[in-house]
Amino acid sequence: MSSSWTSFGGDLHLDLTERRAAGAGLRAALEDALREAVQDGRLAPGTRLPSSRALGEDLGIARNTVVEAYGQLTAEGWLTSRQGSGTTVAQRTTPGPGRRTARPAAEHRTVRHDLMAGRPDLSLFPRTAWLAAARRALATAPHEALGYGDPLGRIELRQALTDYLARVRGVRTDPDHLLICTGVAQGLGLLCAALRERGAHALAVEEYGLPPQHDVARAAGLATVPLPLDGAGARVDRLDARCGAVLLTPAHQFPTGAPLAADRRAAAVRWAREQDRYVVEDDYDGEFRYDRQPVGAMQALDPERVVYAGTAAKSLAPGLRLAWLALPDALVEPVARLKSLADTMSPVFDQLTLAELITSGTYDRHVRRCRLHYRRRRDRLVAALAEHAPHVRVTGIAAGLHAVLQLPPGSTPEAELLARAGAAGLAVNGLSWHLADRSAPAPDAAPALVIGYATPPEHAFQAALDALCELLRER
Amino acid sequence: MSSSWTSFGGDLHLDLTERRAAGAGLRAALEDALREAVQDGRLAPGTRLPSSRALGEDLGIARNTVVEAYGQLTAEGWLTSRQGSGTTVAQRTTPGPGRRTARPAAEHRTVRHDLMAGRPDLSLFPRTAWLAAARRALATAPHEALGYGDPLGRIELRQALTDYLARVRGVRTDPDHLLICTGVAQGLGLLCAALRERGAHALAVEEYGLPPQHDVARAAGLATVPLPLDGAGARVDRLDARCGAVLLTPAHQFPTGAPLAADRRAAAVRWAREQDRYVVEDDYDGEFRYDRQPVGAMQALDPERVVYAGTAAKSLAPGLRLAWLALPDALVEPVARLKSLADTMSPVFDQLTLAELITSGTYDRHVRRCRLHYRRRRDRLVAALAEHAPHVRVTGIAAGLHAVLQLPPGSTPEAELLARAGAAGLAVNGLSWHLADRSAPAPDAAPALVIGYATPPEHAFQAALDALCELLRER
Numbered sequence: 001m002s003s004s005w006t007s008f009g010g011d012l013h014l015d016l017t018e019r020r021a022a023g024a025g026l027r028a029a030l031e032d033a034l035r036e037a038v039q040d041g042r043l044a045p046g047t048r049l050p051s052s053r054a055l056g057e058d059l060g061i062a063r064n065t066v067v068e069a070y071g072q073l074t075a076e077g078w079l080t081s082r083q084g085s086g087t088t089v090a091q092r093t094t095p096g097p098g099r100r101t102a103r104p105a106a107e108h109r110t111v112r113h114d115l116m117a118g119r120p121d122l123s124l125f126p127r128t129a130w131l132a133a134a135r136r137a138l139a140t141a142p143h144e145a146l147g148y149g150d151p152l153g154r155i156e157l158r159q160a161l162t163d164y165l166a167r168v169r170g171v172r173t174d175p176d177h178l179l180i181c182t183g184v185a186q187g188l189g190l191l192c193a194a195l196r197e198r199g200a201h202a203l204a205v206e207e208y209g210l211p212p213q214h215d216v217a218r219a220a221g222l223a224t225v226p227l228p229l230d231g232a233g234a235r236v237d238r239l240d241a242r243c244g245a246v247l248l249t250p251a252h253q254f255p256t257g258a259p260l261a262a263d264r265r266a267a268a269v270r271w272a273r274e275q276d277r278y279v280v281e282d283d284y285d286g287e288f289r290y291d292r293q294p295v296g297a298m299q300a301l302d303p304e305r306v307v308y309a310g311t312a313a314k315s316l317a318p319g320l321r322l323a324w325l326a327l328p329d330a331l332v333e334p335v336a337r338l339k340s341l342a343d344t345m346s347p348v349f350d351q352l353t354l355a356e357l358i359t360s361g362t363y364d365r366h367v368r369r370c371r372l373h374y375r376r377r378r379d380r381l382v383a384a385l386a387e388h389a390p391h392v393r394v395t396g397i398a399a400g401l402h403a404v405l406q407l408p409p410g411s412t413p414e415a416e417l418l419a420r421a422g423a424a425g426l427a428v429n430g431l432s433w434h435l436a437d438r439s440a441p442a443p444d445a446a447p448a449l450v451i452g453y454a455t456p457p458e459h460a461f462q463a464a465l466d467a468l469c470e471l472l473r474e475r
Numbered sequence: 476m477s478s479s480w481t482s483f484g485g486d487l488h489l490d491l492t493e494r495r496a497a498g499a500g501l502r503a504a505l506e507d508a509l510r511e512a513v514q515d516g517r518l519a520p521g522t523r524l525p526s527s528r529a530l531g532e533d534l535g536i537a538r539n540t541v542v543e544a545y546g547q548l549t550a551e552g553w554l555t556s557r558q559g560s561g562t563t564v565a566q567r568t569t570p571g572p573g574r575r576t577a578r579p580a581a582e583h584r585t586v587r588h589d590l591m592a593g594r595p596d597l598s599l600f601p602r603t604a605w606l607a608a609a610r611r612a613l614a615t616a617p618h619e620a621l622g623y624g625d626p627l628g629r630i631e632l633r634q635a636l637t638d639y640l641a642r643v644r645g646v647r648t649d650p651d652h653l654l655i656c657t658g659v660a661q662g663l664g665l666l667c668a669a670l671r672e673r674g675a676h677a678l679a680v681e682e683y684g685l686p687p688q689h690d691v692a693r694a695a696g697l698a699t700v701p702l703p704l705d706g707a708g709a710r711v712d713r714l715d716a717r718c719g720a721v722l723l724t725p726a727h728q729f730p731t732g733a734p735l736a737a738d739r740r741a742a743a744v745r746w747a748r749e750q751d752r753y754v755v756e757d758d759y760d761g762e763f764r765y766d767r768q769p770v771g772a773m774q775a776l777d778p779e780r781v782v783y784a785g786t787a788a789k790s791l792a793p794g795l796r797l798a799w800l801a802l803p804d805a806l807v808e809p810v811a812r813l814k815s816l817a818d819t820m821s822p823v824f825d826q827l828t829l830a831e832l833i834t835s836g837t838y839d840r841h842v843r844r845c846r847l848h849y850r851r852r853r854d855r856l857v858a859a860l861a862e863h864a865p866h867v868r869v870t871g872i873a874a875g876l877h878a879v880l881q882l883p884p885g886s887t888p889e890a891e892l893l894a895r896a897g898a899a900g901l902a903v904n905g906l907s908w909h910l911a912d913r914s915a916p917a918p919d920a921a922p923a924l925v926i927g928y929a930t931p932p933e934h935a936f937q938a939a940l941d942a943l944c945e946l947l948r949e950r
Contacts, residue, residue, distance in 0.1 A: 071843065072836075072839065072840065072843070074843075075839045075840065075842060075843035075846075076642065076643070076836070076839045077642045077643045078642075119622060119623070122618040122619065122621045122622050123618050125618075125621050127613050127614075130613070131606075131609065131610055131613060134606065134609060135606055138602050138605070138606060139602075143597040143598050143600070143932065144597065145794060146597045146600050146792035146793070146794040146795075147594060147597050147792065147793050147794055148594070148793045148794070149794065167551065167552045167553070168551070168552045181818075182657060182818040182819075182821070182822060183818050183819050185816075185818060185819055186817060186818040186819075189816070189817060189818075215816060216816055219816045317621035317622065318621070318622050318623045318819075319620060319621040319622055319623070319624065319822065319823035319824070320621075320822055320823070320824070321818060321819065321820070321821065321822040321823075322822070341660075341664070341690060341691055341694045342661060342664065342817065343656075343657040343658050343660060343661040343664075343796060343818075344657075344658050344660055344661075344793075344796065345796070346657070346796065347657060347794065347795055347796040347797070347822055347825055348794035348795070348796075349794070349795070349824075349825060350822055350824060350825070361547075361551070364547065364550050364551045365547060365550065367550060368546065368547065368550035371550070457618065
C-alpha cells in the first residue's frame with residue numbers, strides 16, 4: 001500500500017503499511033502520512049497533489065477515502081483546494097523568529113512544603129463525580145443553554161443554590177437575587193464598581209484580611225479603610241460615612257479565625273440600614289466548621305442590607321472560578337449590568353454541572369468528606385505543635401482550612417522566621433502579610449504565622465508538618 | 476421494613492419498602508424517607524431522633540447504615556448531632572416572605588423565527604465529543620491545574636492555540652503572548668483599560684459594528700470614534716491622534732461583510748508603528764470562509780502592533796465564554812495584571828477541554844462540518860431571495876454566519892420593515908442598529924437588514940427563510 005509521485009512537482013513516497021500495522025484506519029493513515037510529508041517539507045508549498053481518483057488507484061483504496069483525507073487536511077490548513085485547479089499544498093505563514101519573552105520567569109525558591117492558606121487539598125476534587133454530573137447536565141441542557149443568556153447566570157444553578165444556601169447557611173434569597181460570578185474577587189469588583197456609581201468613596205475592611213481583595217476594591221476606585229479587630233471581631237462601631245459598605249468575614253474572620261459576635265452583627269446591619277449602606281459578607285469557608293453548630297449567615301438578618309458572597313473555591317477547586325452573590329434588590333440591576341459589561345455572563349457548563357452536583361446530593365456528600373478530612377488534618381496539626389512546639393498558641397481552628405500560630409512576645413521576629421521557612425522550602429505567610437494597611441504594623445505585635453493545613457495533598461502533609469515543627473522548635 | 480416512633484416527641488411512620496421496591500439502596504431509602512419527613516414537617520425542628528441502634532433494630536438494618544444516613548442528613552443541614560444529646564431535627568431558617576422581583580420580565584413579542592446575527596446554530600455543538608475530550612483532559616490534568624494559576628490561562632490551551640492559529644489563520648505568536656479570556660468582550664475591556672492607563676482617550680471603531688463592544692470601550696473610559704467605511708473597508712487614513720488603538724474586523728467586516736483591502740491593512744499598521752498605537756483585530760468568524768482562500772490574519776503583518784482577538788463563540792458556543800488575545804510584548808504585563816484583578820484567571824476545565832479538542836484534530840473536523848452546514852444555509856438564503864425577492868441585493872456572503880440584505884432606495888423604510896418583521900415573529904436587526912454613532916444615521920441610507928442565517932436550528936431554518944421572503948416580497 002504505497003505510492004510514489006514524480007509527476008506532481010516532487011518526488012514523494014507515501015507508505016501506509018507501517019501506520020496500518022500500528023492500528024490506524026485507512027483514512028487516518030493517509031491523513032497522517034500526508035500531514036507528515038507537508039510538515040517536514042517533502043511536500044513543498046504550492047505542490048499540486050494527484051487527483052483523488054489517481055491516488056486512490058495508486059494506493060488501491062477507495063477514491064472517497066482520499067477525498068475525505070484531502071478534505072480534512074484542507075480543513076486543517078495544510079492543503080488548499082480550488083475548483084478546477086485541484087488540490088495543492090498550502091502556503092503557510094510560519095511563526096516569526098524568537099519573540100522576546102514577555103515575563104521573566106519569577107525568581108522563587110523551590111517550595112517543598114506548601115502551607116499557604118486559602119487553598120483546598122486539590123487531590124480531593126471529585127473528578128469522577130464531576131464528569132458524571134457534567135454528562136448528566138449536558139445530556140439534558142436545552143440548546144439555548146449554550147447561547148448568550150442572563151448575566152445573572154444559569155437559572156438551574158441559581159435555583160439549586162437558593163435551596164442549598166437556605167438549608168446549609170440560612171441565607172434568604174431567590175434566583176432573581178443571585179448572581180453567578182467567576183470567583184468572589186470578580187463579585188467584589190462588580191460590587192465595588194456599583195457602590196462607586198452610587199457615590200461611595202471607600203470600603204471598610206477588617207484590619208487583617210486578604211490583600212488581593214483590597215487591590216480589587218482600589219482598582220474599582222474605592223479607598224480601603226481598616227477596622228480594628230478585637231476578641232468579638234471587627235469594631236463596627238468605628239464605621240464612618242465615607243464607606244459605602246463594609247467587607248466582613250463573620251463566620252470565621254480571615255485570617256484570625258474568630259466569629260463575629262452577635263451584637264456586632266446586629267450593629268453592622270443597623271449601620272447599613274440607618275446610613276443607606278451595605279454589608280458584604282464573605283462566607284469563604286462557611287461549610288467547614290468542626291467543633292460546634294455552624295454559625296448561620298449574617299445575611300439572614302437583613303437580605304436588603306447584606307450582600308452574601310459564597311464560592312466553590314474551597315469546597316471544590318479555585319480553578320472552577322465559580323462563586324455567587326446573593327444581592328439586595330437595589331443592587332441586582334447595577335451589578336448585573338456591570339457583569340454584562342465585564343464578560344456578558346459566566347461560562348455555562350460548569351454552572352450546569354454544579355447545579356446537577358448539588359441537586360443530586362453529591363455535593364453534600366463531598367463537602368462532608370472534605371470536612372472530615374480537614375478536621376483530621378487540623379487535629380494532627382494541633383497535636384504535633386502541642387508535642388514539638390508547646391510555646392506556640394494555635395488559634396482560629398474551630399472552622400476553616402487554616403490556623404494562626406501565635407508565638408510568645410520576644411520570639412524570633414516574624415521576618416526572620418519566614419526567611420528560615422523559605423530556606424527550608426516551607427511556604428507560609430506571616431500574619432502581618434494580611435494587614436490591610438501594611439505601612440502601619442502594630443509595633444508590639446508578636447510574631448504569628450498563618451498555616452493553610454488543607455493545602456498539601458495527603459501524602460505530603462506529614463512532611464510539611466514535620467518541617468513546620470522543626471521551624472518552630474524552641475532553640 | 477418500617478418503624479413507628481411515638482417516644483420521640485412525635486408520631487412518625489417510616490416505611491422503606493416502597494423505596495426499596497423502586498430500586499433504592501437501603502441507606503438511600505432511609506435518607507430519603509427521613510429527608511421527606513423533615514421537609515414536609517412530620518418531623519418538626521427540635522425533634523429528637525431514635526438512637527442509631529434503636530432505629531436499626533426497629534427497621535431490621537445494620538446500625539452503621541443508620542449512622543451513615545444520619546451523617547448525610549446532618550451534612551445536608553436537616554439534622555443536627557451533638558455529643559451526648561443525640562440527633563435532632565435542625566432548626567431551619569426558611570426563606571423570607573415573597574421578595575420583590577428584581578427585574579420586571581422583559582416585554583417582548585414572541586420570537587418564532589430567529590435570524591439575529593452573531594450566533595451559531597447551537598444544535599451543532601458536539602456534545603459527545605466535548606464530553607469525551609473533557610474526560611480525557613481531566614484524566615490527565617495534574618492536581619495543580621485545579622488551583623490558582625497563571626492569569627494568562629492554562630499552558631495546554633495556549634500551546635494548542637499557538638499552533639492552531641499559526642496553521643489556520645497565519646497568526647504569529649507564542650504561549651507567553653496569548654491570554655485566555657471569558658469572551659472577546661472581556662478581552663476588549665481589558666485592552667481598553669490598559670490603553671487608558673497608557674494615556675489613551677479614545678478607540679477608533681468602524682462606522683458599522685457591534686454596539687455592545689462600543690459600550691465596553693466606553694465603560695473602560697475610552698470615547699469611540701467612528702471611521703467611515705467604503706468598498707475597501709475602513710478609512711484608516713482618518714485615524715487621529717486621540718485614538719490609542721483602532722478596532723477592526725479585517726477578515727470580514729462586521730456586519731457589512733467586505734474584507735479590509737491590503738493597502739488599508741498596511742496603512743493601519745504603519746499608523747500604529749509611527750504613532751505608537753495599536754490595531755485590535757477582531758477575527759470573530761475567521762474560520763468561516765466559503766468562496767475563496769481564507770484571508771490571513773492581519774496580525775502577521777506586525778505582532779508587536781496588532782492585537783489578535785479570536786473566539787470559540789461561533790465555532791462552538793457563546794456559552795463557553797472562551798476567547799483569546801495574541802498580545803504584543805508591551806501589552807502582556809498590563810493586560811495580564813488587569814485580568815488578574817478582574818477575575819484572577821479564566822476557569823480551567825473548559826480550557827483544558829478545548830486544548831484536547833484542538834490537539835486531537837476533533838476541533839478541525841467540527842469546524843469543517845459547520846462550514847459546510849453554514850455554506851448550505853447561505854446558498855439556500857441566496858436562492859430563496861433570488862426567487863422571491865429579486866430586488867434585494869445580498870452582500871457580505873463570502874464568509875461568516877450572516878448576510879446584509881440591501882433594499883433599493885425608496886423601499887419601505889427600515890423601521891417599518893422591522894415593525895412588520897416583529898409582528899410576524901421574525902427577529903432580525905436593521906443595519907442602522909449597528910451604527911457606531913446612532914445619533915447620526917446617514918439621511919439617504921437605503922434600508923438594509925442584517926440576517927444571521929446560522930442562528931436557527933436546522934428544523935426551523937426553512938420556516939424562518941419563508942418568513943423572511945414573505946416580509947421582503949414586493950407588494
